[in-house]
Amino acid sequence: MTGGRDVAGQTPVCEVVDLVKHFGPVRAVDGVSLRVDAATVVALVGESGSGKSTVGRLIVRLLEPTEGTVRLAGHDVSHLSRRAMRPHRRTVSIVFQDPASSLDPRLTVGGIVGEPLRLHGVASRDRARQVGEMLEKVGLRGSVAERYAHELSGGQRQRVSIARALVSNPSLLVADEPTSALDVSVQASVLNLLADLQRDLGFACLFITHDLSAVEYLADEVAVMYLGKLAEQGPREQIFNSPRHPYTQSLLSAAPVPDPSAQRARRRVVLSGDIPSPVNPPSGCRFHTRCPVAVERCSTEVPELRLAGGSEVACHLVADDGTGPDVRRGDSAPEPATAASGEPS
């Protein structure tokens, strides 16, 4: 589904098509299609409530989709039972944001990391060896295997989570905000670790995050989500150097860079209001209520994701060659009456 790339022959590690997940009235994910190819890192970026974590959980089938398809290595796993899903669990793992709440407090680290192997029927002697090797790969001493999660620091716990996720040698790792609960200096070491492991072990990774600087560091491809839909996706350089969607542009301009001179010279787009409720999402383009360049059509007609100038963009105002408004330049709607109302300052 990722446009402009060679799709011939190769089965993607993971492909989701028109994925929908509703929780009662909450339309968390509302038609998302994306693919993750072998050994690539795809960042799924969005703010809270965008549905990015739900997509991650649907892919590892912690959740069952309301509609749409999840394919892992070509197999449709969308509605498999827990039992039927089990063989696929070797091929896909997940790392959660908060290692304190995602590690069993009653198991030793060795037990935690070895559990996937145990479930897949690996004999206990082999298990101990593989656990030891895996702990070493994530930069922990083998003796950590005897300890409990609460005895470790936040960074060490996240290394344990990563070890558990990778011990069964999956072809896809879903990493859901793996560094957001960590301090800056610890974040750096976990990001370095993920980058090293990904290069050495060659797994594909869906990296779910709101942290654009981490995305720029780690990702090959970027998909930007807003209120349950993709706004834009494409190669990293394309998204960072020439974002087409006004939301992507706003997001990039809003994230402050740690350089006072550069940061103060930047033009920041301050969006009006907050992300609307996914219970009652806006009509047409979901971003139109906050978009500085929205026109009449944006409130009535849902824009489709289509190839435009190197990335796929869901915006009426972007032409097929990728030209369009840039809200960072201060572009505004041609018809001011339809523009989102700005906040008084």
Next chain:
Amino acid sequence: MSTPSTNAPTGRRRPNAGDGPELVPTHSDEPLLQVRDLTVGFRTEDGRVSAVDQVSFDARAGELLAVVGESGCGKSVAATALSGLLPHNATVTGSVRLDGVELVGASPDQLRAVRGKEIAYIFQEPMTSLNPVFTVGRQVAEVLRVHEGMNRRDAMSRAVELLELVGIPTPRERIKHYPHQLSGGLRQRVMIAMAVACNPRVLVADEPTTALDVTVQAGILDVLRDMRDRLGAAVVLITHDLGVVADVADRVMVMYAGRVVERGEVHELFERPRHHYTVGLLGAVPSARTADGQQRLREIPGLVPTLAEQPDACTFADRCPAASDKCRSSQPRLDVAPASRHEVACWHPAGTDRAEVPA
């Protein structure tokens, strides 16, 4: 104890520029808030835990001071200690003078009068700081009724003005809403409205945007900037986010393990960080420079030391690339570098700019 204050109790006299090596000359006057050797410890089952160790700083009217550090560095404890907002097992020594009036050791009544009126706080999570069963209008008005003795009607109409001041659209409608009816960004604006209701002279914002999305964060930072400029408040912004610091701070104070390790004007500090911890922090943030996949993020090896005791040594020595024996036996003090408004507590400060510091 350093620098005995020359302030009269009523504060502010002689806006004299030749008053010694002051950090920022542009914002004039004597510092509104003078903190000297502030030390906070907690009595726990495992003995005394030191959280803040001899922290000194000034906050000036119309200036935004960012206090930066990772979790556990003592930045929040130091800020809450300013007005005695600490649990009973805390012991506070040192001096906090607001306009020359000593707050350490002041009576609970005195502190209550200061809190909210002179020193106001904005916390990270507005949902837990607002009362869910009262309208936001009533909560903003309550501050005015308690501190300013306003009647209900005046307080309510002032509340509308305040919500407008912090950029809340249709404030007349919004005062009738309950906190759960507002988004995170609006709730944080309500918190700011409450904080600035009595024109506080010191506004302490503790991670005010950490719980918010980046597109909302920018708006809240604009409000803080605005409060600094329009109310002339001394804003103390506590954050771990160096991007936020780069965006809004006038001066920066870096804390590590309960101590101030570096302090300076924002451009100076980012361009020429001198403490190796600061250097490490700046290198740990991913950016376009590290994005080509060649350059790794800088890691700071090891862990933040436990705060049980504050040794007579540099607390960063065990993680520092430049540490020597001296660092492990003698505590470096904040020291003004020649010809700069930039202080560092380090025996071997990084002398060059960021790129040349050994990885």
